[in-house]
Amino acid sequence: MNKTELNQNKQLPSKKERHKLFGSVEPGPRTKPMEKDQMADLQNSKKDFLFDIDMVGISSVKHPIRIPSTMTPEIQTTIGTFSFGSSIAQGSKGTNMSRFTEQLDKYHNEGFAMDIATLKQFTEELAGRLKQTDAEVEVTFPWFFERKGPYSGLAGMNHADATIRVEYDKETGHDVTVTLTGKITTLCPCSKEISEYSAHNQRGNVTMSVKLTDDFKEQEIDWKAALLEAAESNASARIHPVLKRPDEKMVTEQAYENPRFVEDIVRLVAADLYEYSFVEAFTVKCRNEESIHLHDAVASLSYDKKKEAE
Template identity: 60%
Template structure:
């Protein structure tokens, strides 16, 4: 093949598009000789409650009470610490440095290990407190209701842990899951059939540190969302399965108001939950809008 275009060498092409030679500076390149601006002591007017980094994407390992029992997924982290009034800034590189170290040590992310991680973050950053938020997709096997064909479902999990030297720790866990709902009003007024919708449920549970945590909070929160809906969603459905799911939804009609109250009742009965917030949103199939409800409750 013949090429007619005569290109200059790559360094010359770079210069053509604006590249210049590196400046020979006078500032030190040795870390010990560099001025540490962020650790310069002074009165900087205010303490800062939280400062750090967000939207940190990192692979994590988790366990599950249902198949697959061990899995690697992608976590989205927020790593924050307190900053005292006398310190100008934090050493942010230490945040991702600790995350990488935990990862190389085969960290299995759970509530207890996240508490340890958060406390160590405060210590390493030489601050009184730290807060870590984590969100990730959790995968679990589900069989179709009649023929039992397997497939993988997923729900989104979120965990938040805060630690303070004097006050100890607080934490929340939660889930965002999808279900099927069927309109009770449509069923009542129609000669046949009833419209249905996909419901999106978000649960946030505040942990009661005086009660024992379940083996896997993910499965308990998922059950609270799904068992109170008209029907579950499935990754694989054959015709006998579709018949089963359709009839189950028809037998269990739910307004969004019904759904959120039934979920609240389940959460109320869980001793490890001190308070909770629920959001339910039905993606309506015959309306242009969505139906939504929110509920918050504290047992304290």
């Protein structure tokens, strides 16, 4: 008799007995109420709990979302990673965590689109649901856009990482910050200057965090496309998913004609953001993945237009 036949003939105890073998016990007596209105609510206790809490909530919540875009594809579904929060006064013990996900499910059932107006409404309603005067939501998602080869016109999909953060306060209203990280090609000016032929290049990662003005109108401006253009138009060359040989010739020659240090990138992108009327303040960061070093080259720049006016 082989091993397979032995296993087939093994007499196992019942599933209930197997569970007991591995530690399961019979349910004990149930003495506490099952009705919600009869249960103790520790989170709503009112005492002096020593300190106010700046923010309490939940994070790393993944959920399907819809992304509107002015670039192809104009409507796309993807996965958003959310965090939610609100403040807690010294006299309250805690928050009701389930209300964050209840709010998310409510909007999902109504077709949750990741636009600024919807997220403003979301945070204001969330504050009311939590019985607080403030609330915040942050969602990060991949945003896809079509990119065509400059000569062949053959298309493929690129993507950038986008984040929307909306903070609501009953007294001051909404603050909205958007962030986009896109990839570019940069060619080293120093390498081009000192070498007899060629120059080394690298893939750059440009992150732009922008505080939007109060009068920003998303129906007039796609902030994602605008920030992407600020990064790509100031690069040595754009990134392409599909390149035939004539495309590759054009892209590499363009990079050679437009050498950029990491310092150049943040200054040039900052100039574009400065000229955008819907931008109140911004931070630009660039990280170049060096092709002839193990380290990355980095630079960052921040600017607040409001301080300029003071």
